[in-house]
Amino acid sequence: MEHISLDASASPAQARRAFRDGQARPTCGIARGYAQANMISLPKEYAFDFLLFAQRNPKPCPILEVLDAGSYEPKIAPGADIRTDIGRYRIWRDGELADTCDDIRDVWDEHDDLVTFLIGCSFTFEFPLMDAGIPVRHIIAGANVPMYDTSIRCADAGRFSSTMVVSMRGIQPSQVAQAARISGRYPGVHGAPVWVGDPAGIGIGDIAHPDYGDAPVLEPGDIPMFWACGVTPQAAVMASRPPFAITHAPGYMFITDVPDRQYMA
Amino acid sequence: MEHISLDASASPAQARRAFRDGQARPTCGIARGYAQANMISLPKEYAFDFLLFAQRNPKPCPILEVLDAGSYEPKIAPGADIRTDIGRYRIWRDGELADTCDDIRDVWDEHDDLVTFLIGCSFTFEFPLMDAGIPVRHIIAGANVPMYDTSIRCADAGRFSSTMVVSMRGIQPSQVAQAARISGRYPGVHGAPVWVGDPAGIGIGDIAHPDYGDAPVLEPGDIPMFWACGVTPQAAVMASRPPFAITHAPGYMFITDVPDRQYMA
Structure with a gap:
C-alpha cells in the first residue's frame, strides 16, 4: 500500500484514498x-x-448534503464512498458508543435505509484564517482541535434535543475581530463564533480538558473563541438515544471536492 | 367588523387580523x-x-420555519393562526386544485398530522429595493407580482420533483446591478435573481401572460429580472401529486413578525 503524505497539498481524492487504505488522523x-x-x-x-x-x-x-436513503456516494465528492473514506467512525446503539472502526460496510449492510447527512465543518475556514495571518495553533502543533460540550440549548425537533458542542481556537486580541469577520463569510461551515471569551459563560468548567479532540494550545494573551461544531449531532444522539446511528469520530472529517470558496456568503 | 387599511404602514398583526376578518388581497x-x-x-x-x-x-x-405536526401557531408570528391569517388559500387533492378559500380550519380538522412549512418570499426585499430608488412597478400599479413556470429543473427529493417558478420585476439597465446586489443581501428570502434578460432562455414563451399573479408592468427599456419564487412548492404539488396539501394563493402571503433585516446575510 502506497503511503500518501497527508498535508495541505493533498487533494481531496488522495486524502480519501489514504483513509480508505487504513490511515487515520484528524x-x-x-x-x-x-x-x-x-x-x-x-x-x-x-x-x-x-x-x-x-x-x-x-x-x-449547516447541511451540505443529504444523501438518498441507502446511498453512500455523495454528490459533493463523486466516486467517494461514505462507508470507507473517513479515517475513523463511531457506531452508536441506543445512544451509547458501541464501537469505533475505520470501515462501516459491515454495519451498513445491517440496514437498507440509512440516510446520511453531511454537515459543514469549521476546518474549512482554517486555511482562510491562516491566509490572513491568524495562527491556528492546533494545526501548528499537529493536534486535533479541542471541542467542548456547553450549556447552550439547541432547538428541539421531534425526538432530537441537545446542547451545543463548540470548537475552540485561541486568538490574539488584535486578531479577534478579523477571525470573526473571516469565519463569518462562511455560514455554510458554521460561520462566525457563537461565543468569545469566558468559557464559564457557556458552561465550560475547565478549558484545559476538552470533551472531544486534543488539549488546547493557548499562547499568553489568547482570547478563546468558540465556534458551533458539527459534533453537536453526536451530543444529540447521546441525549436522544435513537436505536442506531453512525458518525465520524470528532476531528476525523469527510473531505469533499467542493472548493471552500463555494460556501462563501 | 372594523375595516383596516392595508398598506405599507400596517403592522404584521393588523394585516393578519384583517385577513382573518375576511379581507383578501395580494x-x-x-x-x-x-x-x-x-x-x-x-x-x-x-x-x-x-x-x-x-x-x-x-x-x-428557503425555509423560514417548519411547524411541528398539527401546530398552527408559528414562532415567527406568536399569536397568529396559520389556518385563518392568510387572505386566500388553495386546497390540493392528488395534485389538483380542489378549492380556494379564506379559512382552512375545516379541512385542517380532517387531518391530525399536517406539517406546515413557511418559506421566504421576495416581497420581503421590495421595500429595500424601493428605499434604494428602484421602482417596483407592480406595487406602484397596485397589482400582484407576475410569476411564471420555467424550464429550470429543481433537484429531485424523494417523491417531489418540479420545475422552478419565478417572479419577475422590470428594472432599468442602470439599476439592474443594484437590484441584484440588494436582493442578494437576503438569501433567506430568495436572494439574488436566477436569470436576467431573455425570458425564452428559461422557457417563458410570453412574458405578457404570467402563469400566476397579474400581467406585468414594464416600462420602455426595462430588463426583466427573474427571482426564484416560493410558488415552486405548488408546481411540485402539481407535478408530484401528494394526496393532500394546503398552500397560500400566489401573492397572498403570510406576514411574519420578523424584521426583514434579520434575513440579511
Whole structure:
C-alpha cells in the first residue's frame, strides 16, 4: 500500500484514498482549499426529525448534503464512498458508543435505509484564517482541535434535543475581530463564533480538558473563541438515544471536492 | 367588523387580523419592514421528502420555519393562526386544485398530522429595493407580482420533483446591478435573481401572460429580472401529486413578525 503524505497539498481524492487504505488522523490542515464535512447516518424513520433538528439549528448543523436513503456516494465528492473514506467512525446503539472502526460496510449492510447527512465543518475556514495571518495553533502543533460540550440549548425537533458542542481556537486580541469577520463569510461551515471569551459563560468548567479532540494550545494573551461544531449531532444522539446511528469520530472529517470558496456568503 | 387599511404602514398583526376578518388581497406593499412567507402544509408522511426538496432547492424554497405536526401557531408570528391569517388559500387533492378559500380550519380538522412549512418570499426585499430608488412597478400599479413556470429543473427529493417558478420585476439597465446586489443581501428570502434578460432562455414563451399573479408592468427599456419564487412548492404539488396539501394563493402571503433585516446575510 502506497503511503500518501497527508498535508495541505493533498487533494481531496488522495486524502480519501489514504483513509480508505487504513490511515487515520484528524483532518485539520489537510487538503487546503476544500470543504470538510461532519457525517451522521440514521435509519430513515429518524431522518425527518434529524433534518428538522438541523434546519432549526443551522449554526451547529449547516447541511451540505443529504444523501438518498441507502446511498453512500455523495454528490459533493463523486466516486467517494461514505462507508470507507473517513479515517475513523463511531457506531452508536441506543445512544451509547458501541464501537469505533475505520470501515462501516459491515454495519451498513445491517440496514437498507440509512440516510446520511453531511454537515459543514469549521476546518474549512482554517486555511482562510491562516491566509490572513491568524495562527491556528492546533494545526501548528499537529493536534486535533479541542471541542467542548456547553450549556447552550439547541432547538428541539421531534425526538432530537441537545446542547451545543463548540470548537475552540485561541486568538490574539488584535486578531479577534478579523477571525470573526473571516469565519463569518462562511455560514455554510458554521460561520462566525457563537461565543468569545469566558468559557464559564457557556458552561465550560475547565478549558484545559476538552470533551472531544486534543488539549488546547493557548499562547499568553489568547482570547478563546468558540465556534458551533458539527459534533453537536453526536451530543444529540447521546441525549436522544435513537436505536442506531453512525458518525465520524470528532476531528476525523469527510473531505469533499467542493472548493471552500463555494460556501462563501 | 372594523375595516383596516392595508398598506405599507400596517403592522404584521393588523394585516393578519384583517385577513382573518375576511379581507383578501395580494400582500406586496403591505407591512413595510417585515418578512413575508409562502406556506405549504402536507401530511407528515410527506414532510421528510418535502423538507429534503427544500434543502436541495434553497433558491426557490428557503425555509423560514417548519411547524411541528398539527401546530398552527408559528414562532415567527406568536399569536397568529396559520389556518385563518392568510387572505386566500388553495386546497390540493392528488395534485389538483380542489378549492380556494379564506379559512382552512375545516379541512385542517380532517387531518391530525399536517406539517406546515413557511418559506421566504421576495416581497420581503421590495421595500429595500424601493428605499434604494428602484421602482417596483407592480406595487406602484397596485397589482400582484407576475410569476411564471420555467424550464429550470429543481433537484429531485424523494417523491417531489418540479420545475422552478419565478417572479419577475422590470428594472432599468442602470439599476439592474443594484437590484441584484440588494436582493442578494437576503438569501433567506430568495436572494439574488436566477436569470436576467431573455425570458425564452428559461422557457417563458410570453412574458405578457404570467402563469400566476397579474400581467406585468414594464416600462420602455426595462430588463426583466427573474427571482426564484416560493410558488415552486405548488408546481411540485402539481407535478408530484401528494394526496393532500394546503398552500397560500400566489401573492397572498403570510406576514411574519420578523424584521426583514434579520434575513440579511
